[in-house]
Amino acid sequence: MSAAHAQAGPPGPPAVGVFEAVKRPITETNEFLGRIEAPNRVNVVARVTAFLEKRNFVEGSEVKAGDLLYQLERGPFEADLASKKAQVAxxxxTLVNAKLTTDRAKSLLGGPAGQQSSVDAAVANQQSLEAQVQAAQAQVDLSQINLDYTEIHSPIDGRIGRTAVTEGNVVTPSSGTLTTIVSQDPMYVTFPVPVREALDLRDRYATRGGFKAVVIRVRLTNGRLYNQVGELNFVNNTITQNTDTISLRGTIPNPSTYTSVAAGGAVRExxxxxxxxxxxxxxxxxxxLAIPRSAVLSDQQGEYxxxxxxxxxxxxxRIQLGQSTSTIAAVTSGIALGDKVVVEGLQKVRPGEVVAPGPASALIQSSMKVSADGGASSTPKSTGNNP
Known part of the structure; x- marks a missing residue:
């Protein structure tokens, strides 16, 4: 055996990087699966039977309330209206003549030629004609309504879908939906929440302002975070039995990102x-109480x-974790403020053995500082059922 090997002593304690548990601000976040819903949806239908003469919109474009969508054949309805107006005239x-007859009968009532029966008959005839005029005027109003129905206008602002009928076809009230319009801005966000977690949310935020204590953010299916913030405004009054969830709803802006002629106007997220x-x-x-996420290990008994x-x-x-981020572990129990937690060299550590602690690397230190400065959003505590 060489002299060098003979003089070598036992290896020293393993070097590890430690980080002192500190207080850090994080944003409490719960993650659920949900869907976007338009607050207003209108299925456009025909109110009269007529030929469709013209479609006045581009499929998929945005329309305004009052915009003319379909023009139906007007001729038969205009003729019907003119006929009803002639009946009224x-x-x-006839009513004017009946009033003259009534006045004449009343003037003769005081003389020898006057008879009460003549006055009564004249008054009855006049009242009958007045009722007939009212009925005929009601028919004029109905004909005018039917004529107005030949122009189908949009009742709301929104994006219009494809048309179900083309020009030249006959449409009737039983034809079904001609097209659908859905409003665009703002939008609803609906999502189911497990009842157990809904109770936790209520306990957490009820005393902090209720709906105003939370905001809604949305992550799109491509993983990108939507740049608008919404607000919670509704909790359903019943629980879905087969999933044991309760539906929540919020409102989120959906402004136009840019305008495209090919896309039919405004393009929205x-x-x-x-x-x-x-x-x-x-x-x-x-x-x-926060420590680096990389310090947390787990086994069958939980985190430690x-x-x-x-x-x-x-x-x-052994520790209990609260809501945490990708870099910060929020600890609710198990360690105290100022405890030196091993972050680096964990593979060399054994319980009860002596180690050589040193400050954690600059990368760990900076990640904790950046998370603290940025207010650190927490990772999802749980996920709701797919709606």
Whole structure:
């Protein structure tokens, strides 16, 4: 054996990087699966039977309330209206003569030629004609309504879908939906929440302002976070039995991102019935006892960390985690403020053995600082059922 090997002593304690548990602000966040819904949806139908003469919209474009969508054949309805107006004019002329007859009968009533029966008959005839005029005028109004129905206008602002009928075909009230219009801005975000978690959310935010204590963010199916923030405004009054969830709903802006002639006008991020991931975030960040996420290990019994004591011995401590981020683990129990938690060199640590602690690397330190400065959004605590 060489002299060098003979003089070598036992290896020293393993070097590890430690980080002291500190208070850090994080944003409480719960993640659910949800869908985008248009607040207003209109199925456009015909109110009269007529030939479709013209379609006045581009399929897939945005329309305004009052825009003319379909023009139906007007001729038969105009002729019917003119006929009804003529009947009213005829009855009104007859009524004028009846009033003269009534006045004449009343003037003769005081003389020898006057008879009460003549007055009564004249009054009855006049009242009958007045009723006939009212009925005929009602028919004029009905004909005018039917004539107006030959122009089908949009009742709301929104994006219009494809047409179900083309020019030249006959449409009737029983033809079904001609096209559908859905409103665009703002949009609803609906998502089911498990009842157990809904109770936790209620306990957490009820005293902090209720609906105003949270905001809604949306992650699109491509993983990109939508750049608008919504607000919660509705909790359903019943629980879905087969899933044991309760539906929540929020409103989120859906402004135009740009205008495209090919796309039929404004282009918007959110589409009715779109599948999204909903992030329900607390408005005010909360302070938690925080350690680097990389310090947390787990086994069948749960999560644990190694803490370096005053004698530099590593001690295994079981912990409970709250909502955490990709870089910060929020610890609710198991360690105390200022505990030195092993972050680096974990593979060399054994419970009860002496280690050589040193400050964690600059990368770990900076990640904790950046998360703290940015208010750190928490990772999802749970996920609701797919709607």
């Amino acid at each position: 005829q009855l009104q002329a 959110l589409t009715d019935n779109e599948f999204v991931t909903v992030l329900l975030e607390g408005v005010q960040p909360v302070e938690v 960390v190694y803490v370096v004591g005053a004698d530099n011995k590593a001690e295994q401590k």
